[in-house]
Amino acid sequence: MTMSERPTGDETLGGISERETLTRIFPRLPRASAALVGPGDDAAVLRAPDERYVVTTDMMVHGPDFRWAWSSPYDLGWKAAATNLSDVAAMGAVPTALVVAIAAPTATPVSHLLAFADGLRDACVALAPGCGVVGGDLSVSDTFTIAVTAFGDLEGRAPVLRSGARVGDVVAVSGDLGLAATGLRLLFERAVDAAGEPSRERFEDVLREHPEAVTAQLRPRPPIGDGPLAAVAGATAMLDLSDGLALDARRIADASGAAVDIDPTVLVAGRPDIALADGEVIAALTGGEDHSLLATFPPDVELPGGFRAIGRVVAGSGLLVAGRAFDERGGWDPYVGWNGGTG
């Protein structure tokens, strides 16, 4: 069979060159409006109009961070973009660009990388218009691994750090609380076969029955635009909720030398019409990976965008729920939480 007869879907990374693969990927990726020099040279050159830029990096590894039985390559590209855009937004910055390094097994179909690129693109277009991909790297690995570094523009504003909360500030959140963790729990409980291994067939059922939670986990839509809005409104501290509200609220409290007191009656997973049971409160407090924005605002500020009040900054230290110390750790630590044998 000659090259031109070979069905594209059969091609693998091992069968064509890195250069050829990149040649196919790059046209699918969004252009960054901040790029002065885009992909293709030793490095890209980006604009920094206010003489500063924001930088964050994150890795996603097959096994601990995703499983092909549950995530499509498109989902994965989307999530790799969304989770990094969210860290940029949590500084109060507008995301401008990404660089993306991928290490993949040689048997990976080229079509998977193209779908991954489509997911990256669609997430940028949907969540952070103008943000594009300005560079990348392709390597071979037995373990599919993605490393994204994201950049942002503070537009002349001060960065919103975790350390600026003051006693009396309102604690507010934009985005879901616990929904992504509920999705992950459902996947681990129900989208597995009899041996406990992730199953694509079972996954389809779970997705059909719980589309909101599963989609929040696999294709999150963090409120990127609310990051800069919070900064403009005067947010005193802000974090991306990657590790769960309890852990991230405690981080703001500790860094700011105060306590955060959460009102459990308003911890609704993006559904202000639904009152939560106790277990749901715990899920909202401890579930990670929502990539919602947690911010503190002076008490007289009208909360911008999708922010809703969930508590107060008070004198003291650590995290309180309804005025009482909340010690459950919550969140996700890859070294403690991950058992290589299960996935």
Place this chain on the structure above:
Amino acid sequence: MTMSERPTGDETLGGISERETLTRIFPRLPRASAALVGPGDDAAVLRAPDERYVVTTDMMVHGPDFRWAWSSPYDLGWKAAATNLSDVAAMGAVPTALVVAIAAPTATPVSHLLAFADGLRDACVALAPGCGVVGGDLSVSDTFTIAVTAFGDLEGRAPVLRSGARVGDVVAVSGDLGLAATGLRLLFERAVDAAGEPSRERFEDVLREHPEAVTAQLRPRPPIGDGPLAAVAGATAMLDLSDGLALDARRIADASGAAVDIDPTVLVAGRPDIALADGEVIAALTGGEDHSLLATFPPDVELPGGFRAIGRVVAGSGLLVAGRAFDERGGWDPYVGWNGGTG
């Protein structure tokens, strides 16, 4: 045995939290003088005094890119920094900062990550003073993987692209040619056991007998300072020699719409006193991973720093050696060159 009695050398990533690991690593890393906000928040904030910044990313994967039998964790940290700094320098920029994401098996000793951090630091101090680490990420993976993204400051100059070479320009190189590839060849040929597997014991012998070549491969010292010097001197095009002189010279030729003609009599591996045999000329032309700088300069320019003339830009296309077309590809393509079964 209590925590305080446990020898530090026994601790693994799986045994302590990500946060604890990062707490130990960050004090060892160099601070970036360009950092306005360093590690510890959602993102770092860096200065861009001329309203632009340079960005490049690269991944190193255990197996295709390094083997523990040959690379110490310190070597690996050094190389991860050096190879990225070189891409920044090849734009004519001064390296300012790195972000570093690592995915490691849970059984990895914490001491390995600390040694890796020491290598990163020492490479920055030695090759690009003022450049520091401003952020990172730690993940779990069966495959040890490192992703570095590096940043640079053009100091008001135009970036030196691959596309600016003009007929009549001098082609010059700073740094070794083929030495790193010679080191790699020696390792594959001689630092292996009877079954062809990388061997630490055999490695020690090869290192003792060929310290220059092996060190060029494992702990490269690219001429970072010569990148900005070339830009100041008026370099018309520049590339980092990661894929070998033949391939990278052809890239400059193709991007610039001209041909590059290399003089084989001056292709010396950092040793102008030694005349090369034919095989050594081929090695100098096709060996990758030197991370030397290849640049073109107008004919009237006095070559700066460590640059030495090795050829001319002439009318035509592609790569010539002594005026004749040179078609040997050279270079390193991970998808074609890597056989997962061998190591």
